[in-house]
Every structure is written in C-alpha cells, then in structure tokens.
Amino acid sequence: MEEKKHFTISIYSENNVGLLNRISAILLKRHINIESFSTSVSEIPDVYRFVIVVHLSQEKVKKVVGQIEKQVDVIKAFYHTDEETIFQESALYKVKSSALFEERHIQNVIKESHANIVTVSPEYFVIEKTGFRHETEKLYNDLAPYGLLQFVRSGRISVTKSKMGISEILNTFKNNQ
Amino acid sequence: MATTKAKSMHISGAEAVIRCLLAEGVDLVYGYPGGAIMPIYDELYKFQKELNHVLTRHEQGATHMAQGYARTSGKVGVAMATSGPGATNLVTGIADAQIDSTPMVCITGQVAYHLLGSDAFQETDIIGISTPVTKWNYQITRAEEIPEILAKAFYIARSGRPGPVLIDITKNAQFDTFDYQYETCKGIRSYAPRPVIEKSAVAAAAELINQAKKPMIVWGQGVILGNAETVFQAFVEKTDIPAAWTILGLSGLPTDHPHNVGMVGMHGNYGPNLLTNECDVLIAIGMRFDDRVTGNLDTYATQAKVIHLEIDPAEIDKNVKADVAVLGDCKESLTQLLPLVTANDHSSWRAQFDDHYQTEFEKVINKDINPTKAGLTMGEAIAAINKHSKGDAVIVTDVGQHQMVACRYAKFTQSKSNVTSGGLGTMGFALPAAIGAKMGAPEREVVAVIGDGGYQMTIQELGTIFQAQLPVKIVVLNNDFLGMVRQWQQLFFDKRYASTEMINPDFVAIAKAYHIEAVSVKDRADLDGAVAKMIASDKPFFLEVCVEKEDNVFPMIPTGASVSDIRLE
Numbered sequence A: 001m002e003e004k005k006h007f008t009i010s011i012y013s014e015n016n017v018g019l020l021n022r023i024s025a026i027l028l029k030r031h032i033n034i035e036s037f038s039t040s041v042s043e044i045p046d047v048y049r050f051v052i053v054v055h056l057s058q059e060k061v062k063k064v065v066g067q068i069e070k071q072v073d074v075i076k077a078f079y080h081t082d083e084e085t086i087f088q089e090s091a092l093y094k095v096k097s098s099a100l101f102e103e104r105h106i107q108n109v110i111k112e113s114h115a116n117i118v119t120v121s122p123e124y125f126v127i128e129k130t131g132f133r134h135e136t137e138k139l140y141n142d143l144a145p146y147g148l149l150q151f152v153r154s155g156r157i158s159v160t161k162s163k164m165g166i167s168e169i170l171n172t173f174k175n176n177q
Numbered sequence B: 001m002a003t004t005k006a007k008s009m010h011i012s013g014a015e016a017v018i019r020c021l022l023a024e025g026v027d028l029v030y031g032y033p034g035g036a037i038m039p040i041y042d043e044l045y046k047f048q049k050e051l052n053h054v055l056t057r058h059e060q061g062a063t064h065m066a067q068g069y070a071r072t073s074g075k076v077g078v079a080m081a082t083s084g085p086g087a088t089n090l091v092t093g094i095a096d097a098q099i100d101s102t103p104m105v106c107i108t109g110q111v112a113y114h115l116l117g118s119d120a121f122q123e124t125d126i127i128g129i130s131t132p133v134t135k136w137n138y139q140i141t142r143a144e145e146i147p148e149i150l151a152k153a154f155y156i157a158r159s160g161r162p163g164p165v166l167i168d169i170t171k172n173a174q175f176d177t178f179d180y181q182y183e184t185c186k187g188i189r190s191y192a193p194r195p196v197i198e199k200s201a202v203a204a205a206a207e208l209i210n211q212a213k214k215p216m217i218v219w220g221q222g223v224i225l226g227n228a229e230t231v232f233q234a235f236v237e238k239t240d241i242p243a244a245w246t247i248l249g250l251s252g253l254p255t256d257h258p259h260n261v262g263m264v265g266m267h268g269n270y271g272p273n274l275l276t277n278e279c280d281v282l283i284a285i286g287m288r289f290d291d292r293v294t295g296n297l298d299t300y301a302t303q304a305k306v307i308h309l310e311i312d313p314a315e316i317d318k319n320v321k322a323d324v325a326v327l328g329d330c331k332e333s334l335t336q337l338l339p340l341v342t343a344n345d346h347s348s349w350r351a352q353f354d355d356h357y358q359t360e361f362e363k364v365i366n367k368d369i370n371p372t373k374a375g376l377t378m379g380e381a382i383a384a385i386n387k388h389s390k391g392d393a394v395i396v397t398d399v400g401q402h403q404m405v406a407c408r409y410a411k412f413t414q415s416k417s418n419v420t421s422g423g424l425g426t427m428g429f430a431l432p433a434a435i436g437a438k439m440g441a442p443e444r445e446v447v448a449v450i451g452d453g454g455y456q457m458t459i460q461e462l463g464t465i466f467q468a469q470l471p472v473k474i475v476v477l478n479n480d481f482l483g484m485v486r487q488w489q490q491l492f493f494d495k496r497y498a499s500t501e502m503i504n505p506d507f508v509a510i511a512k513a514y515h516i517e518a519v520s521v522k523d524r525a526d527l528d529g530a531v532a533k534m535i536a537s538d539k540p541f542f543l544e545v546c547v548e549k550e551d552n553v554f555p556m557i558p559t560g561a562s563v564s565d566i567r568l569e
Ligand SMILES: Cc1ncc(C[n+]2csc(CCOP(=O)(O)OP(=O)(O)O)c2C)c(N)n1
Pocket: B398, B399, B400, B401, B402, B403, B425, B426, B427, B428, B450, B451, B452, B453, B454, B455, B477, B479, B481, B482, B483, B484, B485
C-alpha cells in the first residue's frame, strides 16, 4: 500500500445546483472522508472553484480526480500536494469580553499570534486568525483556558504554484464552436 | 452538425418536451403515466401519430426496454415516469445503463416548484437519488429551460462514452407556456467527449504490436458503441492477432471468425484466460478491465505490455496499468493504427488457442451442447436456437447460468446482436430488454433467454408484449433454482442451498393467459421441433425448456483467483 498524504483537489466547474452532490457522491462511493471543503467563484467570471482536502494515497487521489473531471459540468480538476500549493485556513474565536480586561495575559496571546480583533462588544469580542492549521490550533489552545464561547474554522483555501490554464481550455472551446 | 432551428411558437412546456423529442429524431418512448407527468402524457395523446408511446407494466421495464432499444438500434432510448414511486422504479435500469454505457434519456415528472421540499404527495428527490448512477441529471423548474436542457440531455447521453441522463420536470414547467425554439446541442464547454488522439501514442502502440511475438487482443463494447467493427476486423486480420471478447464486446466480431478465440473472464473460454498470462502484448480495445474479466489483478497479465485503446480517460490505469494508452474513440484510433501495423503471421501462437479449445471442447463444451445424459442442458437449447436462427438472431439474456451458457455458445454473424446486463448483473433485464431490442431492430429475430428466477422479476411485461403484439421469442431455461447462486453454494458453501430452490408456477399457462403461444419441453426428442416452431412463428412465442436442476457452468475462475487458475470442472 502506498503511503497516504494530504492532497488538495481543485475543481473548476459550471454553477450547477447538483454538482456538489455529484462530487460528494464520488467520494462517498469510495468511502473517502472529506477533510475540508470550500467553494467560491474563481478568477474567471461564471466559473466556480471547489477546494477539497482529502487524505489518500497518490494512486487513489489520481483515480478520484479522474472520476470528478469526467463529470459533465466539471471543466477541469487537479490534485496537488501541500508543497505544490499555497494554502490557508481562517478561524474565528469568540471570547467573553471580561477575559480581555481581567486577564492581562490574553492580550499577549493575541499580539503574539498576529490575530486580528474583528469586533468588541461589552459581552464578547471576536478574533480572526488566518494561517496554517497548526497556527489556528495553537491559538485555539492558548485561548481555551479563558473560555471560548464559539470557535469555527473555514475549509482550506488554496492557490497552486503552477498555472491552471482554465481560460485556455475555455478559449479553445469557444474558437472551435 | 446542422442546426435544426424551428421557428418560435408559443406553447406549453409539456408540448415543448414532445417537440424536443421529435427534433432529436425520437419516434418511440417507453413509460408509465401518473399525476406529476400528466401534462406530458396529454401531449403524447395529441402527438400519437408522430411519437409512439409503449405502455409498460412497470417503470423498471421502461428503462430496460429503452436500453434494449438503444443496444440494437444504436440510438438513444427514452423512458418516462411520474414522480415519486414512478421515478424510483427507474433507478435499477438507470444504474444498469450507467455501468454498461447505454445511451438513455429518462424524463420524470416532479411536483410543482412551489411544493419542492414540502413532502408533497409523490415528491421524491430523484435528482439526489439518481446522481451517482447518471452521466448527467437536471431538474427543470421553468418551461423556458426545456429546449436547451433536453438538447443537452441527448447530446450528453449519446456522445463520448454514452450513458443515462435523467431530466426531472416540475409540473408547473409542464403547464406554463413560453416561446419555444429548438436548437440541437453542438458542444458543452466543460465536457470534452472525444479526446484528441495523440499520434505519438498510436506510433508507440504500433511499435509494440509490430514487435510482439505473442500478442493478444481483448475487446469490449467500445468497438460496438464506436461503430468500429469494420476497421477492428481489418486490424485483427492484418496483424493476425487472436482476439477475445468481454461479455459486452460479444458480436463485435463474428463468432466464427478464425481470429475470434472466445470470451475472457469468470466463465469465459479456457484458452484466452490461460493465455492472458502468457501473451507478451495485451491490446485492450474499448474495455475496462472489470474484475469479472481480470480475476486477481496482482496476477493478471503481469508479464505483458499493455496497450489500452479507450475513450474514457478515467478508465486508463484504473484497474490495469497501461504501458501505452491511446485515448480516443477506438474507431479513430484503430483507423490511425491500421496503416502503421505490419501484416504478420502469428499462426503458431494462434494454434495454442486452438489446442486449449480442443481441451475445453472435450472436457466441457461437447457435454454441454451434445449431451448424452438424460436431462436437458442449457447448452443444447442454445445450440438449437443457433441452428434455427442461423446465427442471425439478437440474443437477449438475463443474469445467471443461462446468461453465461448463452453468451458462451450463441453464434453471431452481425454486430449489436448480444444484449445482456453485464456490469450490474440485473436479473429481470431480459424480458423488457428484448421488447426494446425488437423495436430497435424490427427486421431481426429477437430471442430472449431467461432463467426461471429472473423471468419472474419482470414477468408482467408479457402484458406489454401482448398489447403491442411484438413477435419476441421468449425461452425460459427452467432449472427450478436460482441456478448461479446454487452453483456457488455447491462449490463454496458445502451445498447449503439457502433460499435458492424455486417452486415455480405453470409458465405455459401464464403465457397463454396473455394469449401468447406457449410450449414446454421436457424431453430431448421434442427440443429441436419446438425451437424450429418458435423461430418460424411470426408472433410472440414462449418456450420453456426444463433443464437439469443441478448443472454447473464451467470453465470457472473462482472469485479472487488468477485467470490462469481457471477450472474446467
Ligand atoms: C436483481 C438481482 N437480484 C439478485 C441477483 C443475484 N443473482 C445472480 S444470478 C442469480 C440466480 C439467477 O437464477 P435464474 O434467473 O433462475 O437463472 P439461472 O442462474 O438458474 O440460469 C441471482 C439470484 C442478481 N444478479 N440480480
């Protein structure tokens, strides 16, 4: 068995309501867990981008991406290792305001983590931190003793070091019509 | 492709559906009505001269009929059903069409847009349910979407690697009126159905083929779906390479062609299975290395260089790693390959296949088709069909022992003649598929060969045969068992026959109740005459052949074993 690694699957697609279901069905059929998931518009108007993180062997991720790319509404799908991408996650931490004033140490935690304070109210304040998983996790651990009212972390967003060439594919199609 | 632009007219969505079907060249649909699709049925009534609707007895039957039609005609089969249970009854046939790459468009009615998600009467999320088993699906909620989406549906179903498409249409979209205009789909920017063939890959394949000492071809349905039979045969003859088929490739090359060495896989022929593990170059054409073909992958053709001609990029290296992959439509790639391969003489290598055939003939085949024991065999029934149909019939099979026996022994002189459920192994497929097969090739003799188990899964379609007066010939090979499962129980579960024995009804009486001429044969002396009578009839005909209860199908590669561990007994 080949060693498992984290791979980032990037999918460029049309905006079709059913597509998310179709992609997750491909993973479900193979009993593959989604580690993280995010979707947004891409650099091209009308083209959507999914970023999915999975923990798989290279051989398996290649086959899965082949199945994803085969879907009619998928323009192109790629997979990359962590080294081949620049990736980040965002986290939000909601802490009760009293902690900020009563526990002086928390101010150092925030400063050292290079986190931003997004909002402060009499009852709570919200900190935002974007970075690698270990950075958002460290801040989580550091803040936990002061009592986290809420915590949420986004799926991974990533761009690749190499070119994607989606516009080229779309232009070729246009020119052949 | 020419644009078929109808001039704009103000019509209902339901009428638009019919006009789209007509614009796509559809003259036949299979289906079953119900509340959520009634506006479309109302239009079917108005258009009955242009568009024939066959009322099935179950929606599953509609899908298998559409599949049978597609398989013999090469056109897209169309099935229709209402929402809820009508739609869910389509799922088995859709899954079957997906795994066997059959072009099919299914149209389902859906509750009105404003009711979606309210658990309205007969509301089912058929888009969600059908997603994993469709090539594409889409829910139409506005009448204006109908022409473009249906055009896409047909384009997607038939292009590239074909497959099933499901279009769900809410009832409001069927009732609403709009300015209708139709344009066929000529391309979708996110979908590239025909990969551009790489010249270098073709050249590399040719080089391997020209240097090979013991090359072997395994072809699949790609040859038939790609209408590549002629160039394929020319390729086989020029290179003098022995060619074996997967169950769905059957009839792509005439069965009596000297280079045709038989079937690969679990119940395939002895020679091609054994020699898969001896060839030096394995040329896979339009096939996908299913586990029923390969047995244990770790020991499958490991000595051979593999060339894979395939239209679906996701199939390359999926199960067997290709040394040379030629991505593209196999008709095109074979056409490019043909001038690059040298005419060759592999007669001594081909003789090895003949030797193994002799062994198999003595140990298995002769006993199957020329039995001397008292009980009738499935093999002699197939041999009798061959004799009277002269190898010209379309043979439609269900799933089980009879399927393997029929595919092993049926003779075919022309392509698109073998209709069977391969990838999904759907019992109940054959009777409805035979109806579609007959309508897809009305000039041809169509014989359905079915087990007593599978026959009873869709037996109600006798009603469709009767109502449509279709001269389909039905042969039930009755062993009073779920034979294939019983065989496994005998071989691998110490003969513990758990729920495989069947107490069967009077099949002749059932057929007669549908006013279908019916005969049952129990003695060898009556078999030939009964088959002759059946083939000579120009009406639907039912023939029961009561065969030995506990016969087994051999050769056999046990699950997980290597192709070279094939057993003759
Ligand atoms: C819908 C469905 N259910 C169950 C099976 C499992 N199965 C495979 S072959 C078989 C027995 C078929 O028996 P019969 O139709 O009598 O044909 P025979 O094998 O006796 O020729 C069964 C139950 C199947 N393939 N399809």
